[in-house]
Amino acid sequence: MPKKNLKKYFDILEIDSNASLSEIRNTYIRLKKLYSTDSMVITPIADEFSKKKRLAVLQQIEEAYTRLKEELKDERQKSTYFGKPGVASENSTEGEETESISFSGDVLRKIRERRRIHLHEVALDTKIRMEILENIEYERFDALPQEVYLRGHVSNYARYLLLDARKVADDYIRRYKTWKADAEEKV
Amino acid sequence: MEKSRAAKEGKIWAIGGGKGGTGKTFVTSAMGTYLAAKGKRVVLIDIDIGGANLHSFFGINRPKKSLTDFFEAGASLNKLAVKTGIDNMSLITGDIHSLASDSIKFTQKLKLFRHIMKLNEQYVIIDLGGGSHNNTIDTFLMADKMIVILEPEIPSIENVYHFIKNALFRKLRMSLREYGFKDIVEQMWERRKEYNIKSLRELMDCIRDSFSYVEDIIHKVLSDFNLYLILNKIRSSDDILIGSSMKSIFMKYLGVDTKFVGFVEYEDSVWRSIRERRPFMLNYSLSRSAREVEIFTENLLKGKEIKLSRN
Numbered sequence: 001m002p003k004k005n006l007k008k009y010f011d012i013l014e015i016d017s018n019a020s021l022s023e024i025r026n027t028y029i030r031l032k033k034l035y036s037t038d039s040m041v042i043t044p045i046a047d048e049f050s051k052k053k054r055l056a057v058l059q060q061i062e063e064a065y066t067r068l069k070e071e072l073k074d075e076r077q078k079s080t081y082f083g084k085p086g087v088a089s090e091n092s093t094e095g096e097e098t099e100s101i102s103f104s105g106d107v108l109r110k111i112r113e114r115r116r117i118h119l120h121e122v123a124l125d126t127k128i129r130m131e132i133l134e135n136i137e138y139e140r141f142d143a144l145p146q147e148v149y150l151r152g153h154v155s156n157y158a159r160y161l162l163l164d165a166r167k168v169a170d171d172y173i174r175r176y177k178t179w180k181a182d183a184e185e186k187v
Numbered sequence: 188m189e190k191s192r193a194a195k196e197g198k199i200w201a202i203g204g205g206k207g208g209t210g211k212t213f214v215t216s217a218m219g220t221y222l223a224a225k226g227k228r229v230v231l232i233d234i235d236i237g238g239a240n241l242h243s244f245f246g247i248n249r250p251k252k253s254l255t256d257f258f259e260a261g262a263s264l265n266k267l268a269v270k271t272g273i274d275n276m277s278l279i280t281g282d283i284h285s286l287a288s289d290s291i292k293f294t295q296k297l298k299l300f301r302h303i304m305k306l307n308e309q310y311v312i313i314d315l316g317g318g319s320h321n322n323t324i325d326t327f328l329m330a331d332k333m334i335v336i337l338e339p340e341i342p343s344i345e346n347v348y349h350f351i352k353n354a355l356f357r358k359l360r361m362s363l364r365e366y367g368f369k370d371i372v373e374q375m376w377e378r379r380k381e382y383n384i385k386s387l388r389e390l391m392d393c394i395r396d397s398f399s400y401v402e403d404i405i406h407k408v409l410s411d412f413n414l415y416l417i418l419n420k421i422r423s424s425d426d427i428l429i430g431s432s433m434k435s436i437f438m439k440y441l442g443v444d445t446k447f448v449g450f451v452e453y454e455d456s457v458w459r460s461i462r463e464r465r466p467f468m469l470n471y472s473l474s475r476s477a478r479e480v481e482i483f484t485e486n487l488l489k490g491k492e493i494k495l496s497r498n
Contacts, residue, residue: 014435034432035439041432044345048352048386048440057439118494123475124424124452130475 006071009064021072022116028065032058103158103168104175105139111161112137126156133157136172141179150176199303199311200487201330205346207317209338210419211235213457213467215314216244217480218487220468222310223276230268230308234281234326235316242278245271246464253280257302258295264302273466277308291322300329319350321357328358332487334415337433339426344433348440352387355412355441359391362408368401388440409442417483418450426450427495449483449493451476 010017013027034041035058049057112122119137123130132153135143144150151169158168200218202211215231223229233241234254242249250269256262268277303311313330315323327333333354337347360372375382375394384390395402414437418430430447437443456471463470471477486493 014438030428030431031435034435039432040339040341041344041429041436044341045348045436045440048348049388050385053389121424 006068009068012060012064013068021069024065024068024072028061031061035061102175103163103171105137105172108157108161108168109137111163115161117161122157122160126153126160128153128156139175139179141176142183144176147173147176197331197490198309199313199330200332200334201313201315201327202334202336203315203323203327203350204335204337204343205317205319205350206338206343209336209343210451210457211316211336212241212244212314214334214336214417214419214451214480215312216241216466217468217477218484219271219276219310219312220273220466221481221484222312223273224468227275227310228308229276229310229312230279230306231271231276232279232281232303232311232313233316234323235314239281239314239316241314242271242280243464244461245273245278245466247272247278250278250280254299257299258291264306271466273469296322296325300326303329319353324350324354324357327354328361330413332413332415334417334487336417336419337430338420339418339422339429344429347433348436351414351437351443352441355408355443356387358412359405359408362404363401366401366404368398368404371398371401386440388442391442409444412443414443414445415487416445416447418447420453421450422453431495446486446490446492448486448491449479451479451483 007017010019013024013031015023015027019027033039035054038046112119119130119133122128122133126133132144134140136150136154136157145153151173154172155165155169158165202215204211212233212235215233219229219231231241233239235241239249239253247269250267252262252267252269254267256267257264264279267279269280271278303313313326315327335347335351337343356372363369363371371394372390375384375390375397379385379390382393384393391405395405416430416433418427421427421429427450430450434445434447437445452475454474454476456474456476457467460467460470468477468480482493485491
């Protein structure tokens with residue numbers, strides 16, 4: 001349980017006091033970027049806050065992060081520390097791309113969930129429809145598009161998860177082909 | 188006070204946000220349709236001064252009766268409500284002429300608020316339109332849930348910020364006056380050079396420092412300020428961050444705790460459905476935008492924030 005005197009640091013970072021270390025870190029990075037650069041949100045209202053005040057806010061953010069990191073390192077490091085995509089941290093891809101793992105839909109879903117990415121966001125960024133992504137994850141092969149489209153979708157999705165797109169797609173399509181061959185045999 | 192009673196029910200929602208064209212009317216219509224489809228009794232009130240056009244989102248003609256009849260002929264609000272073509276939901280239209288600028292007296296305004304609070308519907312959703320005239324701001328402040336629509340564009344960010352700042356400033360002045368501290372804010376503001384006050388937050392800090400006994404009042408104003416943020420017309424998931432940034436700035440600059448309840452993607456289906464004269468939520472009920480409307484409306488009902496997987 002978080003100690004009481006840490007509450008104000010959580011408040012400065014504007015997060016819940018049961019946030020994981022990775023949430024704390026991501027929020028810290030986000031706020032630091034917001035208040036240290038002339039971002040799209042800060043620029044139009046630059047007059048509202050003197051530079052001195054802004055620096056003071058930055059200093060508070062820095063202090064809050066340092067303190068929380070120190071205090072919670074041991075408590076929350078286990079199982080919660082994953083970097084966000086794009087900032088692939090040393091821990092985040094560990095064990096996910098070893099030869100032994102086959103990239104089934106299930107595995108893709110688990111990787112996504114571990115990175116705390118909602119399917120919705122994947123859809124938004126990859127422009128792949130939600131249903132297709134869902135069908136990919138649940139391997140509803142009969143509902144999926146033709147092989148050449150499917151390969152494209154799986155590659156894009158894999159790339160989004162910062163995986164080796166080709167390896168993932170090859171593996172996925174192999175399973176798809178096996179299913180297809182079986183299905184055709186039955187007919 | 189009457190307001191605190193209504194606040195518990197949380198039934199009056201006002202949609203504002205400075206600039207025109209950010210999607211206030213769209214959000215009002217879509218949100219109302221969703222609530223009505225859930226079986227809630229809803230009345231929409233359109234008091235967009237710049238151009239009341241909520242009716243066109245339902246493909247109906249401009250209603251003949253409007254709030255003018257309320258102000259001039261004393262008609263009851265129930266009589267002004269027209270059908271929207273959607274079960275459980277009616278619409279009251281404002282009037283460009285009667286609501287323009289200063290033509291409404293303060294007492295008339297209070298009367299309108301009283302009648303709105305007494306409406307029998309479960310939810311009253313008010314489309315405020317653009318601008319930050321005092322009438323607009325007062326209506327916004329009267330609501331149990333004050334909702335701003337932000338577009339991820341610089342003009343919108345600037346407008347929304349100043350709209351909220353003005354609203355908070357007005358609320359602060361009214362509250363201090365209510366408690367008998369009539370001119371503190373005005374006096375402080377006039378002497379802002381002397382005190383080196385550049386922003387509202389600095390003004391509040393300065394009042395706090397100089398008059399420790401108003402601390403509680405300021406605290407109450409801030410904690411009663413039920414602000415909700417919806418991001419509209421986003422084009423990438425990076426845009427969602429702008430909502431989080433805005434929330435942070437409201438906190439750090441103004442001390443206001445905002446609930447970021449959701450976003451809507453930019454989608455052609457929205458303007459298409461206006462042209463087709465069909466309510467968006469029915470016409471494109473399976474679109475991603477419709478799903479997003481559902482998410483933020485549910486969040487508004489529950490007073491929850493949107494869950495963002497990447498913080």
